[in-house]
Amino acid sequence: MTSLVDLLHHPLRWRITQLLIGRSLTTRELAELLPDVATTTLYRQVGVLVKAGVLMVSDEHQVRGAVERTYTLNAQAGDADNAEVDHDKLRTMFTVFVAGIGGHLDQYLTRATIDPLADGISFRQTALNLSDEEFTEFITAYGELLARYADKPDTADRTRRMLSTLIVPD
Template identity: 85%
Template sequence: MTSLVDLLHHPLRWRIVQLLIGRPLTTRALAELLPDVATTTLYRQVGVLVKAGVLVVSDEQQVRGTVERTYTLNAAAGDADNEGVDHDRLRTMFTVFVAGIGGHLDQYLARDEIDPLADGISFRQTALNLSDEEFAEFVTAYGELLGRYAGKPDTDERRRRVLSTIVVPD
């Protein structure tokens, strides 16, 4: 059985998963967001992710005689994979994570015009001196804060932004 780390080490599968963070999408919508990817390749990689349990079908609709599926991320897909994480696997997981962030930045930089300040581009690092109990409280409060804003639908007034967080003990 392929591990989640190995599965997501494939760049296109990583891009697909990144696009599905916080929102359901059909394969057609994924194709519109990935115009550089051949349709057959996209369908094949979505199938790999579904078979591995990373993606789940959240809706099906009949569209002109065919079934259009909507996919969402399976939030529990990585839970069982955490027990066997060693130094090398953790480094690989981190590398894949950072590559995903780099991919988002590359997409932003591919625009004809950019305005990092107006667009809210930021890179920050803060050291927190917390006891284990305080850290647990922080994680809970941070999760509650994110919960207030995550999952809101895309509208003309809302712009999708991807927040990436890394916590490493010093």
Template identity: 40%
Template sequence: MSEKSLADVLLHPVRWRIVRTFSGRELTTTQLRGLIDDVPVTTLYRHVGVLADAGVLEIVSERRVRGAVERTYRLDQTRQAVGESGAAAMSREEHRDAFHLLLAGLSSDFEAYLARESIDVLADHVNYNQAALYVTDEDLERIQRGFADLLTPYLRAPDETDSGTHRRLMMTTILLPDDT
């Protein structure tokens, strides 16, 4: 599948939610259904199939459960995002759609957080801000490598023996040039 086709696959709200839910996790479709319970089961399974066929999700393991095969999936580590060639091939409208989809997902996540019975933005480490950076291209590359080195150990869910002290946070970065 070409990078452009991969972008087309990812530019669907349900598939985008599925991808975000799998981020750093290995899940069965049953576990996924428990995390995305507002999407009809057949629709969810159909979109998992589309993502698997596109190579976005890969099968980690299979086991027999009551005569059926239960598959455990994860994001294909080599195809988690549209690569440079795919991004370069996208039109302005496709970039706009992808960005709006990201913003809609962020807004939905924040609304879900605010809808909790009790929130504590300090204890929950909720943070959102915007800052201007003054960098050279070399500075930006160094910052991006530093983020990758710093965050890589935290990008996978802990194994099942975890004492429950880890919690899942979603981190989003957006870099835009500011010509002012």
């Protein structure tokens, strides 16, 4: 069986999962967001992700005689892989993570005009000197803060922003 790390190391499968963070999309909607990808390739890679349990079908409805499926990320997809992470897999996961962030920046840079300050572009590093207890408290509070904002619906007056975090002991 292919590991989650190996599955997501594929650039298109990574892009698909990134597009589905916090929302559900049909393959047609994914195709609109990935105009550089051939439809057959997109369907094939979505199928691979469904078969592997990374994506789930959250809705189905008939469209002109065909079944259109809506996909969401399976929140439990990576649980079994956590025990199998070694040095090389962690390095690969990190590389895929950084490449995904770079992809989001590349997408932003396709705009005709950019204004990083007005658009809220931000990247920074902060050192936190915390005991294990303080770190647990921080992670809990951070998770609660994110939860207050992560479930807001996608509406015309909202801009989708990707927040990426990385925590590494120094």
